[in-house]
Amino acid sequence: MECRPGCAACCIAPSISSPIPGMELGKPAGVRCVQLDEQDGCRLFGDSRRPRVCGSLQPSIEMCGTSRGEALRWLAQLERLTTTPPSPDTKTRPHTLFRCDATNMPL
Ligand code: SF4
Numbered sequence: 001m002e003c004r005p006g007c008a009a010c011c012i013a014p015s016i017s018s019p020i021p022g023m024e025l026g027k028p029a030g031v032r033c034v035q036l037d038e039q040d041g042c043r044l045f046g047d048s049r050r051p052r053v054c055g056s057l058q059p060s061i062e063m064c065g066t067s068r069g070e071a072l073r074w075l076a077q078l079e080r081l082t083t084t085p086p087s088p089d090t091k092t093r094p095h096t097l098f099r100c101d102a103t104n105m106p107l
Pocket residue numbers: 002003004007008009010011058059060063064071
């Protein structure tokens with residue numbers, strides 16, 4: 001399926017562990033990415049600073065549903081189900097849904 005214009009649910013509901021310009025520690029779940037513009041488009045589209053995980057995310061009926069609201073609810077639920085508590089010896093956030101490891105850190 002095609003990405004729904006003006007949806008941006010996957011730029012709001014999930015956490016993203018990769019640094020994003022303006023969100024150097026990554027994006028917490030449920031927080032609008034600072035790189036979303038007024039039309040809910042990504043300001044970093046085509047920019048090498050865009051987290052690779054953002055580019056790798058493909059729209060699907062399972063994730064996107066039939067409306068922005070459905071996508072937000074599904075992604076929020078997925079975030080809750082996949083988030084693990086933070087380790088006591090780390091200061092990083094307990095991001096799991098869109099975790100980036102060494103092989104898919106931002107370009
Ligand atoms: S949730 Fe799906 S439709 Fe909405 S912005 Fe993300 S990829 Fe596009």
